[in-house]
Amino acid sequence: MxxxxxxNLEKLIRKNGHDFAAISKMLGKNPAYIQQYLRxxxxxxxxxxxxxxxAEFYGVEERLLGAPDVRAARQSHDIVHDGLLRIKQLHVGASAGPGSMVDDEYSESMGFGPxxxxxxxxxxANxxxxxxxxxxxxxxLGDGDDIMVDHSAASRPLRDGIYVLRMDDVLLVKRVAMGPAGALSIRSDNPQYPDWDDVSIESVNIIGRVVWTGRRL
Structure with a gap:
């Protein structure tokens, strides 16, 4: 491939006689999700x-659908002269307010001790x-704070905490908690902002869990 x-994805879908809407529905997305991704x-x-x-559904390696090579991902964190690992910084901010559009471009990096x-x-690597x-x-979390996001948390069972998530193509950082019957509570720590209760988990894409923050004084 x-x-x-x-x-690769379009070839798999057509080869198996599926249609875009059915695959979108399998993922819990709106019927146009796959077509919009492809077209x-x-x-x-x-x-x-x-x-x-x-990848599991079609029995193929995940890298064929865009997953980074694990070894390459590890190598992308260059060792600088003082022994620090460089963690990449996303160019876009995660909104703790009205919302930012998603952008996958990286700009800079910051060194941390292994x-x-x-x-x-x-x-x-995650x-x-x-x-x-x-x-x-x-x-x-304040405006301008740097947050470190563990993207592997998106593939693990959700537990209460602060997450970067995407809703309707908007990137947000919010406090997330599991509610009854699998629904989510999405909350802002600032009481001047509204909270969202009983949010369907299918309507939220978890990008990663916030594991550290750095604040400017």
């Missing part, structure tokens, strides 16, 4: 959970840094 994840490039790449489910990163219990945009998570 070619290296193009979109071409319009929105989203730019599949969510980790969607990609994994599709032992310190291991104490977080996360693989550096970490990225994102700037907080807005004040809805104050006093826990």
């Amino acid at each position: 070619p290296d193009d994840p979109r071409a 319009r490039g929105s989203p730019k790449k599949l969510d980790e959970d969607d990609r994994r489910r599709l 032992k310190w990163l291991r104490r977080l219990g996360a693989d550096p 970490l990225s840094l994102i700037a907080v945009d807005g004040d809805s998570m104050e006093p826990t």
Whole structure:
């Protein structure tokens, strides 16, 4: 198969006699989700959970649908001269306010000690840094704070905590808790902002769990 994840997915769908709407429904998305991904490039790449489910469904390696090579991902965290691992910083901010559109471009990187990163219990290959945009998570997170996001949490059972998530193509950082019958509560720490209760888990794409924050004084 070619290296193009979109071409690979379309080939798998057509080869197995499926249609785009049915596959979208299997993923719990709106019927146009797969067609928009293939034809319009929105989203730019599949969510980790969607990609994994599709790979399992079609019995192919996940990398054919856009998953990074694990070894290459590890090598992308260059060791600098003082022994630090560099964690990439996403160009876009995760909104703690009205919302930012998703952008997968990386801009800079920041160095961290390997032992310190291991104490977080996360693989550096699954970490990225994102700037907080807005004040809805104050006093826990403030506008301009850097947050470290563990993307592997998107593939694990959800537990209460602060997450970066996507709703309707908007990237948000919010406090998330499991509610009754599998529904989610999505809350802002700033009481001036509204909370959302009984949110369907199918309507939320978990990007990762916030495991650290750095604040400017």
